Amino acid sequence: MRRYVSFSERAGPAGELGRQLLGYTGLLFDYWHDYKAGRLDRATFLAWMAPVRAQVEAVLERAVASGIDRLVGSCANILDHRAALWTFIDVEGVEPTNNYMPSASSVPLSSGAAGASVRRASAAICSPSAS
Secondary structure, eight states: OHHHHHHHTSSHHHHHHHHHHHHHHHHHHHHHHHHHTTSSOHHHHHHHHHHHHHHHHHHHHHHHHHTOTTTHHHHHHHHHTHHHHTHHHHSTTEEEESOSOGGGTTSOOOOHHHHHHHHHTOOOEEEEOOO
């Protein structure tokens, strides 16, 4: 997701695509937190995530088709690993983490309200739950 932050900070279409990805990621994590807190059962969580998953992949595919330098390759790489991207949905007991793209670890996260949504949404790939 750190790459989404980087994209969102760019001008023009790359920035718009990045903001769309962050928006869907924020929704994804709202649903995740509701699921983990017991406000959503697993079936509802999965049903609600299906369109979010489809929209995230559609935005990534539009980004790949855009021809925008440094966006195309990053988004193609994410799509190449899409199975890992959604492991926390597909496999019960796996939680989202931000370990997907370690090369992006130098991208600083903002502070304030924007940073809070980024921190809430700063996950991409999954690892076994600690709980």
